[in-house]
Amino acid sequence: MSALWCSSFTRLASASTSGLTESLGDDALTLRMYLLDHVDLFPAVTSIPSDSNAVVVLSLANLRRLGLVSHSLVTVRHGDLAHVAQVQLQLHVADDIMYMSPFLAHNLQCVETADVVVEPHTTYPRMQAMPPTASRVEIAPILSNASSSSARDESHVVHALHAFFATPRLVQHGDIFGVPVVGTYPEKHSNPHLLEPSCSSTDVPVIVHADVVLFRVQAMTWHDDGPPCSSTTSPLALTVLKASTTVVQTPATATRLLHERQLRQYALSAMAAAAPLPAVPPSIYPHHMQKLIEWLHPTTVSLPISIALSGVAGSGKKTLLYNAANALGLFVLEVAFAELTSTSELQLLDNVHLVMQKAKSMAPCILFLNRFFVTE
Structure with missing residues (x-):
């Protein structure tokens, strides 16, 4: 028998015992931005939520320059706008560029090849922890000619919103996000008694229609007696989760959309990535390696x-x-x-x-x- 001993260290652990520190401006990097055209299969750490809408992809060298590890929170700045995002590691990314989800690029009002600044975000006690959970969020559907509203049913949209927010989502006031709405035959129901007698429970649903409904975050409240978050406050990201957040849909609004085609394509690819195939395991790592990755994450405590x-x-x-x-x-x-x-x-x-x-x-x-x- 032989034994090995290992221990993980984080740069911020010794900087603050309380976990609340100031932003590290010296570690900021300016990189050229390119859009992600689909959701890659990122190395998943099951104990760390991952939001594909607010994600940036960096190289290993840039990750080390920032003093971070994969699945840490960062602040991305473009001009006067700033947004909290989650960083992901990809080995094929060049050191002078970064990839960004189309939704994050739209919310920062930046186009491809624009220069953006990324820096560690240390507002929260643990870098990998999601921001505080919002108690109430108001969202408004966006009027768009590209969406086939006649083919959608309101119940399908509500069901899609429930499925979308079943995963923790990182949002800020004014954000645009897309919810895939899929029509299948036979239709999926949460209550098995609603199935028609002719539909067997073993039937595999076939997708007959797929659309993306775009929403805008109108207001957020992060505790019961607190005021709604507004755009005049400092960049404040909150986590929206179905089990803890009341989501209220307000009347539709009109807004100018950047990268609309990429937004819809990316949202549909996220839906495909979220549905694991029977022959593919949910993680790209074996179970024992997955556990070791979780334990070695240096920002867990x-x-x-x-x-x-x-x-x-x-x-x-x-x-x-x-x-x-x-x-x-x-x-x-x-x-x-x-x-x-x-x-x-x-x-x-x-x-x-x-x-x-x-x-x-x-x-x-x-x-x-x-x-x-x-x-x-």
Whole structure:
């Protein structure tokens, strides 16, 4: 049997014990923006909600320059507008560009190849945690010639809104978002008794119509006695969740839409990505690696997380650790524990202290201790 020990570090953990710090302006990056044309299968961490509408995609080098890991919150700025978004890691992205969802680009009023500024967002105690949950949100459908309103039923729209907000959504006042409305035969019902006798419960629904209804966030309230959020306040993002938020639909409104074709295409691709195929597992990682990714996320708590991996020699413990680190965009500082004690036992604590300080200076990273015995 052999054992490995690893611990994750975050740059912000030692900066504030309360978890509430000021924005780190020195870490801001200016990058060229390009639109995402579809929702990629991002490395998913099941304990961290992911909103495909408010997402930016960065390279590993830029993620390390910002001192962040995948699924952290960032602030994206374009001109006088700012929006909170969630960063995702993709290895194929160049270091001088960033990809952004069309909805986020519309809400920032920026077009492709425009220069945008991205910086860590540290308003919330945990970088990966979603913003506070809104208690009430008012949304208005957007009048558009591209939407076939005659083919939609109001009950289908309500059902689509329920399904859309079943996943936590990161929104700000004035945001535009799209809800896919799909017509199937036979129709899906939450109550199985509503099915027609001729429709078997084993029938696979066939999509006969797919549309995207665009909405605008008119007002938000983040607690019961608080005033609605307005555009005059500082950029404040809230989480909208069906189980905790009252969503009120107001009369339709008209607004100018940027990237309308991309908005609808992206919303439909998000719907396809949200429906896993039977032959494809919901995660692109094995279960044991998925668990390790969750445990190693260095912003889950304000203290370093330590994990011991044990197993027979050659069982793949080291490979598992490096694969999990690559998924999060974390650097691995590997140290042989036997070398820390090779001089003398009295120097052990000093050597460990030096290694810990080096890991903190390289944060976010994983400190990986192996070879606990010289004979390994």
